[in-house]
Amino acid sequence: MDPAPLYREHLDTLLARVATALERGGFEHLLIGSGVQRYEHLDDRPITFRGNPQFVQFLPLPAHTDCWIAITPGNKPVLAYYQPDDYWHLPPAAPSGAWVEHFDIRTVRTPDEARRHLPPAARSAILAPADAALDGYVPNDPAAVVDYLHYHRAFKTPYELALMRQASARAVRGHRAAESAFRRNESELEIHRAYLHASGHLDTDLPYGNIVALNEHGAVLHYQHQQAQRPHESRAFLIDAGGTADGYASDITRTYANGDAAFSALVHAVDGVQLALVDRVRAGRDYADLHVEAHRMLAGVLRDLDIVRMAPEDQVDAGVSAVFFPHGLGHLLGIQVHDIGGFMATDAGGRIERPAGHPYLRLTRTLAPHMVVTIEPGIYFIDSLLAGLREGPHAQAVNWTAIEHLRRFGGVRIEDDVVCTDSTPQNLTRDAFGAAAA
Incomplete structure (x- = not known):
């Protein structure tokens, strides 16, 4: 079966889970970072990147670094989509697929630009690897939010x-x-x-x-x-x-x-x-x-x-x-x-x-x-x-x-x-x- 026609229902299920998780945790927004490229010790050779699974559950972008999802219940989710001007490596292609119409996509050229598209950190649950933190946006992984989302991740759409x-x-x-x-x-x-x-x-x-x-x-x-x-x-x-x-x-x-x-x-x-x-x-x-x-x-x-x-x-x-x-x-x-x-x-x-x-x-x-x-x-x-x-x-x-x-x-x-x-x-x-x- 082609997954594409099933994506909207999948996203609706995830957004409903997020709304409940945020209510339990007392937060207004959920921010999820895809993660950053890591490198070998004392070298500039990249380690194979694997996207934050909390991010990948929302978007089929497992190889995309430095992206952020911002979810505020009742609003269209925002995606800060990292697409650098890079001639050393092939940059990500323009967003495409069944998911695109369901996100407000903001292209950023540097990781730090994502901050301009995120809601205030003070009322946000922030889920990301520790080294993906942006200035003013440090992952806090609140237990009430994380526990709810992780428990329900067992139930596949x-x-x-x-x-x-x-x-x-x-x-x-x-x-x-x-x-x-x-x-x-x-x-x-x-x-x-x-x-x-x-x-x-x-x-x-x-x-x-x-x-x-x-x-x-x-x-x-x-x-x-x-x-x-x-x-x-x-x-x-x-x-x-x-x-x-x-x-x-x-x-x-x-x-x-x-x-x-x-x-x-x-x-x-x-x-x-x-x-x-x-x-x-x-x-x-x-x-x-x-x-x-x-x-x-x-x-x-x-x-x-x-x-x-x-x-x-x-x-x-x-x-x-x-x-x-x-x-x-x-x-x-x-x-x-x-x-x-x-x-x-x-x-x-x-x-x-x-x-x-x-x-x-x-x-x-x-x-x-x-x-x-x-x-x-x-x-x-x-x-x-x-x-x-x-x-x-x-x-x-x-x-x-x-x-x-x-x-x-x-x-x-x-x-x-x-x-x-x-x-x-x-x-x-x-x-x-x-x-x-x-």
Whole structure:
């Protein structure tokens, strides 16, 4: 679906949220800065710019520095649009798109010129990175305003969902090319380049650094390299890579086997668990409880495949399942890959803590319609964690022969992006793979 016709409704939703947030905070205006260009230490080389997500939610301008939005409820929002006279770099083009008619656009040639188009700072909530401050306009990030906006950012508008579907389709093109490169026994770097080419991305505009992991590297949760040399044998491939559309992200992981029966069975089993968990993304479901249920289900896989000879509940209670599944089930997704607000108790603030023994879970809220979450269970063979298990009281319950064989494949993770609805969840990732295969 083309997002453009949905933009007006999206903006109206955001402006209604702003009005409520300002009333709660006792402010008359909301000012949002896009952020400034940063540079490497002791150098003039620019660091890749990523726009303030609070700004990007309003405008599809994720690469535009030094812009400001000024919102006064009841008035047309103002955009101070930074368009410098620059012959070192290509300046931003003139504003265009479905959003233009909804803003009073004031072009500025220097960052400081934006001040002339902003309402008085004294009655303004100012949201921006600290280094984006202008003379007399210092970000104050009032809690009552920020908490309300961040809490409700979890609930995506139809415009946002349309962009996330585009981001999913873009990533899936890359994933399909990456799998083909793996089947050709190409290196991690070659696979990564195939992904970039097919998805139309550069390294600098990916939503996060691609995880392109062959063989044992799949056991490194955030593996950060791409080796140029082709491996002697490509036994397994784990890729965690996303795409973007006007600042909104997708976040997708797939794992592929290359003929080994035991590892193929593990991939198939984790995929089955993942689909079952996706079906449990229902309104009213506590996400933290779903994470614990994922542990029980993955522990069942470990038992059924004769990797751990303990009942699933016993594995979870003893912390054995956490050796093989040491991260959280997923997180909110949107403009940020790990979108803000995952622990918020209400739109007035407060925090819902993680369940004991699960320190890496990124989402503890109750699911509700229009939330988008990732579901990413995994089973890994991580040497440092296995060493602790071998030395612990449950070592005799582990099939170390199976572990030794499966270590060579690293691990398995399957991740989809899922929309919670009033009924059946929508799987953005599987929909995109299905459309690409049609």
